[in-house]
Amino acid sequence: GNSVTQMEGPVTLSEEAFLTINCTYTATGYPSLFWYVQYPGEGLQLLLKATKADDKGSNKGFEATYRKETTSFHLEKGSVQVSDSAVYFCARPGAGSYQLTFGKGTKLSVIP
Amino acid sequence: NAGVTQTPKFQVLKTGQSMTLQCAQDMNHEYMSWYRQDPGMGLRLIHYSVGAGITDQGEVPNGYNVSRSTTEDFPLRLLSAAPSQTSVYFCASSYGTGRYGYTFGSGTRLTVV
Numbered sequence: 036g037n038s039v040t041q042m043e044g045p046v047t048l049s050e051e052a053f054l055t056i057n058c059t060y061t062a063t064g065y066p067s068l069f070w071y072v073q074y075p076g077e078g079l080q081l082l083l084k085a086t087k088a089d090d091k092g093s094n095k096g097f098e099a100t101y102r103k104e105t106t107s108f109h110l111e112k113g114s115v116q117v118s119d120s121a122v123y124f125c126a127r128p129g130a131g132s133y134q135l136t137f138g139k140g141t142k143l144s145v146i147p
Numbered sequence: 148n149a150g151v152t153q154t155p156k157f158q159v160l161k162t163g164q165s166m167t168l169q170c171a172q173d174m175n176h177e178y179m180s181w182y183r184q185d186p187g188m189g190l191r192l193i194h195y196s197v198g199a200g201i202t203d204q205g206e207v208p209n210g211y212n213v214s215r216s217t218t219e220d221f222p223l224r225l226l227s228a229a230p231s232q233t234s235v236y237f238c239a240s241s242y243g244t245g246r247y248g249y250t251f252g253s254g255t256r257l258t259v260v
Binding site for chain 2: 067069071077078079080081084124126129133134135137138139140
């Protein structure tokens, strides 16, 4: 099926630390891949996306590279801030392509 | 730029009551979906629509009805609320298939007692 698997949380980092949140996807075709972010009490916001192999999505200092060889789309940021504290979701189009299939989310807490 | 608007933001229901969660988008998007978010479960698709008059079931449709009479609106109806429907509900829309990603509303937090 069309699924994504992301690392379990929660993740707690100190400010300015390096962040990696792992995400792998099932390799049915070449789907678009997404990272969404959910700040406390809010809905999901699209953080970045990549539509084909070797594409790099980037936004707000976050990056993720579409790796066909390893079926991965890991989220990285070189120096996290307290304001990055949120839940991060990896996603891909689901069956029929009309909806998204999400990972279970990774909660990130950044402490000063 | 309203995007996707959901109402209400919070709701408490008694078991057996019915209600409608409203969702409206002003981006002329063809595709709309309803998800529920539960701790440890991520987001699960309830129902979706690919255009006015066309709806289909997602992963967890039982206990919910939808209709799509206009492009803008996609209400979700709870027929007889149960405690298992306590959740946060998100409506989302897209101008294309899932390939382009979705724009989400801010959610409705529903508690069924």
